Amino acid sequence: MERMLITDEDIKEYVNKNKDKWLKEKEEKKFKLESLFSSYDYMNWLNKFTASNKEFSLEDFLYFPEKISKEDLDKVNNLGLFFEGIMEYADKNYIYPSIYEYQSFYGIKDSVNEVYYKIGVIEGQGGSFFCDRVEPTSELNFIDFNDIMNNKVGENVEEIENGLDNMSSLVISLYEKGVPIETIKDTLDKTIKEIELSKEKGKEYKK
8 A cells, every 4th residue: 555645735734724723722721721720619629529539530530430420520620720720830939849759749728728738640651630638747838729829929939030040140151251061061960969969868958
């Protein structure tokens, strides 16, 4: 059988045919994401749902959707999008996820109902989003949902960004003075490895 070749024109035609569909899906996702963080509705649902389902993931109801109501199933299916919104806020505020084995998650505080959660993703084939209702602990930095809802800028964001700008300027200055980029990179890598090693040992890094 003769192999069919796909030309650039074929690709352009496919893109043009599906452009409106993709744009519509993008707008719908944006609207849905904004809805999740425009009120306390989702957090109130989480509080009610996790009262009897303290730990759940999307996979729990993937093959047995009849185990919960249609409304609850719709909310469960929004967990991935909810995590995406948390991640966007965290990235802007230099808040990094906790990583444990195959899990990557954020601590979320519901300050209205005084409930705490771990919301994240279990890495694997395709990944699976999960939510655990937990007790507050000093070992986990909890992001207040109110801060996300109000798009509150973290206290240290300006300081961090100024520090990063200064570091960038210093790297450029060293490079312009003739220091090889490889030397600069090796020095930064060495410092980062020393910090990571100190962190693993539970010690504060000191130069």
